[in-house]
Amino acid sequence: MSEPVTMMAAPMRLDYVFTPGVAQGKNMHGLERGVFIGQRCPKCKKVYTLSRGSCPTDGVPTDEIVELSNTGTVTTYCVVNVPFAGQSIELPYICAQILLDGANLSFMGLIQEIPAGEIRMGLRVEAVWVPPDELGPTMASVKYFRPNGEPDAAFETYKEYL
Amino acid sequence: MSERCAVIGIGQTVAKSKREDVSIAGLVREAVVMAVEDAGLTFADIDAVVVGKAPDMFEGVMMPELYLAGALGAVGKPMMRVHTAGSVGGSTAIVASHLVASGIHDRVLTVAFEKQSDSDAMWALSVPQPFSSPLLAGAGGYFAPIIRAYMHRSGAPRDVGMKVAVKDRLHALKNPYAHLHLPDISLQMVEDSIMLWDPLHYLESCPSSDGAAAMVIGSERAAAQAETDTGRRPAWIHGMAMRSEPTMFAGRDQVNPQAGRDCAADLYRQAGISDPRADFDMAEVYVPFSWYEPMWLENLGFCAEGDGWKLTEAGATSLIDGGDIPWNCSGGVLSSNPIGASGMLRFLETALQIRGEAGEHQVPDARRALGQAYGGGSQFFSMWVVAVDKP
Ligand SMILES: [Zn+2]
Numbered sequence: 001m002s003e004p005v006t007m008m009a010a011p012m013r014l015d016y017v018f019t020p021g022v023a024q025g026k027n028m029h030g031l032e033r034g035v036f037i038g039q040r041c042p043k044c045k046k047v048y049t050l051s052r053g054s055c056p057t058d059g060v061p062t063d064e065i066v067e068l069s070n071t072g073t074v075t076t077y078c079v080v081n082v083p084f085a086g087q088s089i090e091l092p093y094i095c096a097q098i099l100l101d102g103a104n105l106s107f108m109g110l111i112q113e114i115p116a117g118e119i120r121m122g123l124r125v126e127a128v129w130v131p132p133d134e135l136g137p138t139m140a141s142v143k144y145f146r147p148n149g150e151p152d153a154a155f156e157t158y159k160e161y162l
Numbered sequence: 163m164s165e166r167c168a169v170i171g172i173g174q175t176v177a178k179s180k181r182e183d184v185s186i187a188g189l190v191r192e193a194v195v196m197a198v199e200d201a202g203l204t205f206a207d208i209d210a211v212v213v214g215k216a217p218d219m220f221e222g223v224m225m226p227e228l229y230l231a232g233a234l235g236a237v238g239k240p241m242m243r244v245h246t247a248g249s250v251g252g253s254t255a256i257v258a259s260h261l262v263a264s265g266i267h268d269r270v271l272t273v274a275f276e277k278q279s280d281s282d283a284m285w286a287l288s289v290p291q292p293f294s295s296p297l298l299a300g301a302g303g304y305f306a307p308i309i310r311a312y313m314h315r316s317g318a319p320r321d322v323g324m325k326v327a328v329k330d331r332l333h334a335l336k337n338p339y340a341h342l343h344l345p346d347i348s349l350q351m352v353e354d355s356i357m358l359w360d361p362l363h364y365l366e367s368c369p370s371s372d373g374a375a376a377m378v379i380g381s382e383r384a385a386a387q388a389e390t391d392t393g394r395r396p397a398w399i400h401g402m403a404m405r406s407e408p409t410m411f412a413g414r415d416q417v418n419p420q421a422g423r424d425c426a427a428d429l430y431r432q433a434g435i436s437d438p439r440a441d442f443d444m445a446e447v448y449v450p451f452s453w454y455e456p457m458w459l460e461n462l463g464f465c466a467e468g469d470g471w472k473l474t475e476a477g478a479t480s481l482i483d484g485g486d487i488p489w490n491c492s493g494g495v496l497s498s499n500p501i502g503a504s505g506m507l508r509f510l511e512t513a514l515q516i517r518g519e520a521g522e523h524q525v526p527d528a529r530r531a532l533g534q535a536y537g538g539g540s541q542f543f544s545m546w547v548v549a550v551d552k553p
Contacts, residue, residue, distance in 0.1 A: 007182060012222070018292055027293065046412040050293055056408035076314075078306030079360035082284075092360075097307055104412035108294070116360075121314060138292040155314075160413045162311035 020137075023053025026065060028137035034129045036068040038103050046104035069101035072145070073153040074123040075161045079116045094119045098145055099161045106161045113146035122158070124150035166553055167262040168396030169513035170269075170388040171201025171378030177341035177498035180279040181372040186226060187233035190275050193374035194234055198271065201378040202391035205235030208378070209267035214244040214254030214274040215502030216537075220281040234273060246406070248448065248537030250274060251375060251505025252544030256402045259379045259546075263399075268381045274506040275374035276499075283370065283501065302367055302451065304539060306359035309453040312417045313361065316456070318471035320361070323452035324352040327366045327496060329480045330449070334493025336481075336522035341371045341498040366452035366496075373500030375507045382552075397513035400530070400553045401432030402546040409539040416540055422461040425543040429532075430463070433547040438532065439464045439478075442547075444488045444515055444525040445532040446508040450495045455479060459489075462534065481525060491515070491523040505535030509546055516548050 020028055023039065027050055030037030038047040039062035041055035048055070051062050077096035094111040096119070111119060112128075126148040135141045173196025175181075181189055198205060211234050213227040223229070227243045234241070246253040251274035258272035284300040312318070331347040334340035344351075347365075355364035380388055385396040405425035407414070426438075435441045447462070449455045456470030464487065465473055477483035481491045490496070492511040495504045512531035514520045520528075530549040536542060 020293070024293055044412070048412070056411035076307040076311045078303060078310065078362070079357070080303050081356065081360070082300070082302065082358045095303055095307070105410060121310070139294055140292075159315075162308070162315075162416065 021053065023051050023062070027051065030067070031139065031141045032135055032137045034132070034135055034141065036070070036100055036127070038066045038068045038100075040064040040066055047102060048105050049100055049103045049107055066102065068103055071124065071126045071148055072098045072100040072103070073158050074111065074119070074121060074125060075099050075106050075158045076121055077111070077119055079119065092116055096145070097162065098125060099158050104161070109142065110144040111146065112144040120152065122152035122155060124148050124153060164263040165265045166382040166398065167259050167379055168385040168398045169377050169548065170380035170385050170396050171197040171203065172510055172513060173197030173200060173376040174339050174507065174510060175374050176339050177371040177373035177500055179341065179370060179372070181277065182279070186221065186223065186275065186277050186280065187230055189277055189372060190230055190273055190374045190376075191233045193275070193376035194271060194273050197376035197378050198235070200392070200394070201269075201380065201388045203269065203378065203388075208235060208239065208269055208271045210240040210242070210261055210270045211236040212242045212244060212254055212258040212261070212270060212272045214250040214506065216247060216250060216276055216283070217245070217286065219286040220283050220501070221277055222281065234271070246404075246537050246542040246544065248450070248501055249505050249535040249542040249544045250537060251503050251507065252509055252533065252535030252546070253404055253505070253542070255377060255379070255506055255509045256404055256544055256546060258377070259399055259402055262379050262381050268384045270379045271376065272379060272506070273374060273376040274503045276502040277372045278370040278500065279372050302359040302362055305451050306362050308416045308540070309451065309457075310361055312453060312457050315417060316468045316471055318456060319475070321349065322456055322471040322474055323361070323366050324349050324363070326449065326452040326455040326474055327352045327363070329482075330490050330494045330496040332482050333491050333523055334497035337492045337497070338521070339498070340493040341369050341373070342493070362451055362453075368450040368495045368499035369497070371498050371500040373498060373503050375503040375510050377506070377510055377513065394519070395517055395550065397516035397548040398550070398552050400547040400549050401429045403429040403432070404542075404544045406542045409541050417457060418461050418467060419540050421541060422458070422536065422543045423463075425545055426462050429545045429547060435547065438462060439487050442487060442530055442532045443528040444491060444512070445534070446492060446494070446511040447489055447532070447534045448495055448505060448508055448536050449490060450499060450504070452496065455489060458534065462532070481523060488525050491520065491525060505537070505544065508535050509533040512546070512548050516550055
């Protein structure tokens with residue numbers, strides 16, 4: 001006799017078509033070309049990366065498109081050592097807030113080609129893209145960021161973007 | 163001019179990692195029956211029900227409040243659902259209180275819950291999206307870099323977080339409703355636990371819990387009736403505030419968010435608080451990761467910016483060490499985290515303290531207490547002040 005079933009796990013999946021809208025569409029077409037796109041607010045002149053199309057502070061459309069640098073600064077980070085379902089990266093890995101040069105908003109990115117013990121705030125990094133024939137309209141086009149060899153940025157230069 | 167209102171009934175389940183014996187409906191039912199009976203009432207006396215929980219994707223049950231109407235005694239009554247991520251338990255209590263303070267209802271039942279064993283919060287918080295990198299690794303991965311920024315800015319010693327982790331678990335040993343009871347907890351034990359999201363150890367993080375919390379909020383008339391019927395004194399609400407800010411904007415200070423500072427300023431104005439450290443006898447504050455204690459000590463104005471860790475280090479927030487401003491005497495979110503209910507538990511614990519019914523974790527003669535909850539990427543805040551004296 002087997003034990004009566006009192007509970008079961010029922011894995012589900014849901015496939016869907018993602019409609020990015022105009023602003024996200026511009027960002028994604030940039031990623032498709034291996035370029036980070038920023039959008040500048042006409043009022044406060046801040047440049048938003050991965051913009052949703054409006055300035056959160058001023059509430060106006062960020063119509064001006066700017067191409068951003070491939071390099072940036074690690075403003076803060078953590079070293080992830082926790083396994084979870086759906087994870088696609090080997091543990092442990094470095095997860096960092098990256099402020100691209102010319103941008104006024106950081107975003108989270110993977111850092112590789114540096115031992116976890118050497119990662120630090122202010123580290124200068126560059127994006128490593130997938131080969132040209134694999135580029136697509138997704139952040140997956142960016143393989144990871146790696147140190148670019150420049151001296152660390154001073155805390156003063158990025159303290160507002162932690 | 164708003165009507166006076168008070169907490170007149172309290173109910174909570176024992177937080178556990180898996181409540182396999184009950185469904186979500188069974189779980190919330192336990193808490194609401196306790197709260198209604200605690201107020202000396204029956205479900206017929208309840209005018210309206212306000213429900214809160216974390217995002218529906220956690221358990222994968224969309225709009226669960228609809229299916230829970232029967233279990234909550236809400237059939238045929240006004241029912242409302244509140245959504246503000248991790249702060250939702252606090253916001254839900256505030257929405258319920260507004261329905262009484264505005265004079266619309268006399269007795270409102272409010273409840274919040276999470277059944278994490280039915281869900282996968284880590285997955286729900288890390289779903290791949292085309293416009294972001296697939297590496298968030300849950301809430302810890304989001305908050306750890308912010309904690310590192312705090313450590314850098316304040317120059318706090320590395321062991322402050324571990325001290326909070328020990329202190330809240332020692333408090334939890336005095337709370338029979340807490341999920342984690344770790345009698346051997348020590349700094350060494352925290353330090354020896356796996357570094358999940360450097361700088362956060364496993365034991366500096368909250369557990370995953372099943373649990374529900376409920377309160378009955380009553381008008382002045384309802385409070386007087388409840389006190390007569392039950393002999394329990396009401397916990398009078400002296401102020402309540404909510405604030406939010408965008409998750410992302412240039413120059414956002416995630417370490418010390420403006421929404422939190424603004425929320426506290428509004429709350430303190432309502433409740434006549436000028437010096438939080440002196441004016442409160444205790445506080446229950448949403449600290450899911452150890453370092454959020456010193457960060458919120460600063461955000462809530464208990465000390466100057468950069469000094470929060472000094473209070474923690476000096477034992478000021480420890481009930482056991484006789485600190486002058488005990489924080490999270492219940493064990494806090496670090497000891498029980500039924501996400502949606504966690505914010506309400508903060509509010510509920512302040513009411514329990516004001517009624518003098520917190521048992522072993524009671525702060526002697528607690529007359530005024532602060533409850534706080536935050537949620538999402540630190541963009542939602544909800545707070546209240548409860549006190550023994552009528553406002
Ligand atoms: Zn702007």
